[in-house]
Amino acid sequence: MHRRNFLGTAALAATALMLPIAGSHRAFAATSRKRLLPPALNPGDTVALVSPSGATDDPLDLQLAQEAMEALGLKVKVAPHFAARHGHLAGSDGERAGDLNAMFGDKDVKAIICVRGGSGAARLLPLLDYGLIRRNPKVLLGYSDITALHNALLSQAGLVSFHGPIGAGSWNAFNADQFRRVFFEREQMQYRNTAEKGDELVQRRNRTVTITGGKAQGELVGGNLSVLVALAGSPYLPDFSGKILFLEDVSEAPYRIDRMLSTLRLMGALDKVAGVIFGECTECDPGNGYGSLTLPQIFDDYFKPLKIPAYRGAMIGHIRQQFIVPVGGRVEMDADAGTFRMLEPVFQS
Numbered sequence: 001m002h003r004r005n006f007l008g009t010a011a012l013a014a015t016a017l018m019l020p021i022a023g024s025h026r027a028f029a030a031t032s033r034k035r036l037l038p039p040a041l042n043p044g045d046t047v048a049l050v051s052p053s054g055a056t057d058d059p060l061d062l063q064l065a066q067e068a069m070e071a072l073g074l075k076v077k078v079a080p081h082f083a084a085r086h087g088h089l090a091g092s093d094g095e096r097a098g099d100l101n102a103m104f105g106d107k108d109v110k111a112i113i114c115v116r117g118g119s120g121a122a123r124l125l126p127l128l129d130y131g132l133i134r135r136n137p138k139v140l141l142g143y144s145d146i147t148a149l150h151n152a153l154l155s156q157a158g159l160v161s162f163h164g165p166i167g168a169g170s171w172n173a174f175n176a177d178q179f180r181r182v183f184f185e186r187e188q189m190q191y192r193n194t195a196e197k198g199d200e201l202v203q204r205r206n207r208t209v210t211i212t213g214g215k216a217q218g219e220l221v222g223g224n225l226s227v228l229v230a231l232a233g234s235p236y237l238p239d240f241s242g243k244i245l246f247l248e249d250v251s252e253a254p255y256r257i258d259r260m261l262s263t264l265r266l267m268g269a270l271d272k273v274a275g276v277i278f279g280e281c282t283e284c285d286p287g288n289g290y291g292s293l294t295l296p297q298i299f300d301d302y303f304k305p306l307k308i309p310a311y312r313g314a315m316i317g318h319i320r321q322q323f324i325v326p327v328g329g330r331v332e333m334d335a336d337a338g339t340f341r342m343l344e345p346v347f348q349s
Contacts, residue, residue, distance in 0.1 A: 027126060027235040033158035035219075035328055038111075038137045040347040041183040043073035045110040048103040049167050050079040051090030053145040054118020056168060059083065065115050065167030072171075072179060074111075079103055082115060089120045096120070097127035100149075104129075104136050111183070115167040117144030122227070124149075125236050130156040137348075139183065142166050144250070144318065147223030150327040151231060154221065155238040160346050163223055163246075163316070164324030174321040182324045188342040191323050193315050207313055208338025211299055214309035216275030217332045217343065220325060222246040229260040232267055240272040244333055244340070246325065248279035248317030254292045257284060261302045270302065275309040275333045277340060279316025309335035 041047075047069055049062075056062055062083055069076045079099035084091030091099075103112050125148060133153065140149065140161040153159040162182070165175045174194070181187040193206040221243045222228060228247070231237050249257065264270050278299060286292030293301075296312075303310040311333075315323050326346040333340035 027130075027156060033155065035160060036134060036137050036158040037160055037346060037348045038139045040186055041111050041139055043184060044075065046075040046077050046108050047111040047113050048077045048079055048106065048109045049082050049113055049115050050096075050099050050103055051082045051084070051115045052096050052100055052124060052142075052149060053090065053114070053121045054088055054116055055085040055090040056083070056116055061168040062115065065113070068167065068171040069113060072176065077103075077106070077109060088118070089123075090115075090118075093120075093123045093127060097124040100124065101127075101129045101132060104133050104138065107136075109138065111139035111141065113167045114140070114142030114146045114149075116169075117142065117146055117166060117224075119145050121145045121148040122230060122236075125152045125234075128152065128156075133157045133159060141324070143248075143322070144224050145227055147227040148231065148236070150223055151221070151228065151238060152236040154328045155236055158328075160326050160328035162324055163327050164322060170320050172320060175324075178322075178324045182326075186345065186347055188345065189323075189325075190339060190341040191314065191325065192337075192339045193313065194321070206315060209296075209312050210335050210338065211276070211303050211310040211312060212306070212308060213336040214275075215332060215334050216244060216309045217330070218242045218244040218274040219328055219330050220244050220246055221273075221327065223248070223327065225249040225257065225260050226252060229263045232263055237269075238328075240269045242272070242274050244275045244277060244331055245269070245273040246277040246279065246314070246316060248281065249284060250282040250318035252281065252284050254284060254286050254295055254298060257281065257295065258293060258298045258301075261298065265302060270306060273306075273308065275335065276303050276306070276311075277314050277316070277333055278310075278312040279314045279322075280319050282318040309333055311335040311338050313338065314340075 081091040081095040225247045329346045330343045
């Protein structure tokens with residue numbers, strides 16, 4: 001799930017965009033497409049496990065993903081190639097894209113759960129049938145490399161999808177509770193970090209830090225910073241105007257975070273957003289060498305001049321307990337309190 005080969009991913013994405021595209025697979029330039037909500041999910045429904053990115057090296061992970069979904073009260077259908085392998089990928093591009101298209105088209109499947117991240121999802125974007133997806137909207141859940149799918153589904157089909165735990169990840173009590181509240185109870189969530197002092201006099205874990213105070217409203221866009229920036233210049237990024245940008249990353253040195261935020265600024269994305277929520281940057285430590293800007297300094301350099309609400313430390317990212325958030329869902333953020341909340345339902349009524 002680490003995003004170490006950013007330049008390679010960008011090159012692969014650019015190559016994929018040069019492939020011939022026809023019919024319903026044709027990509028449209030990023031515009032404000034009409035937002036499309038998926039149908040609600042209920043206990044007893046069938047969910048599909050798919051592997052759109054990296055291969056899984058331990059078959060037990062696939063078994064655990066299936067058992068976790070069943071423990072949540074769901075029936076499971078596995079995509080034909082979810083256990084396949086092609087180099088570091090979970091099958092060829094055609095196989096992985098075919099699985100996604102097939103599961104969106106399968107009337108028995110009510111939601112699609114991505115088994116893991118890794119890399120390679122951007123290679124699929126020209127191969128997805130967005131017309132089929134618009135005719136058969138449904139929940140898609142995942143994070144990390146799945147950021148490429150979230151942004152493509154939103155920009156090309158207008159579909160709201162969900163950034164959160166992968167099938168083979170930890171389904172601890174917090175994540176399972178998030179799943180039930182979001183999908184089964186359809187709760188309009190208030191996202192507030194858990195307060196765990198442990199034996200400390202003051203809370204140290206899960207702290208949020210205000211960068212610029214204030215409140216803002218808008219639709220959520222974003223995800224993994226490396227994957228998001230690798231889509232720059234493609235039609236698979238949604239319009240950033242008036243949006244709440246949420247970001248996270250893992251195993252990236254501060255200078256790389258700086259370079260990627262610079263790309264977002266140079267492409268005009270940062271000037272358009274209404275607010276910024278940065279989750280966790282896990283293992284984002286400077287390497288050996290002359291020295292480094294700190295992450296707080298980098299965030300201040302890029303976000304404070306925007307004069308919009310911004311905070312960091314939300315429970316989003318490569319962490320054990322993580323929020324399930326609707327990409328494309330309308331929220332209000334409060335940078336002083338370090339919280340955000342849904343403003344309206346994210347499922348069809």
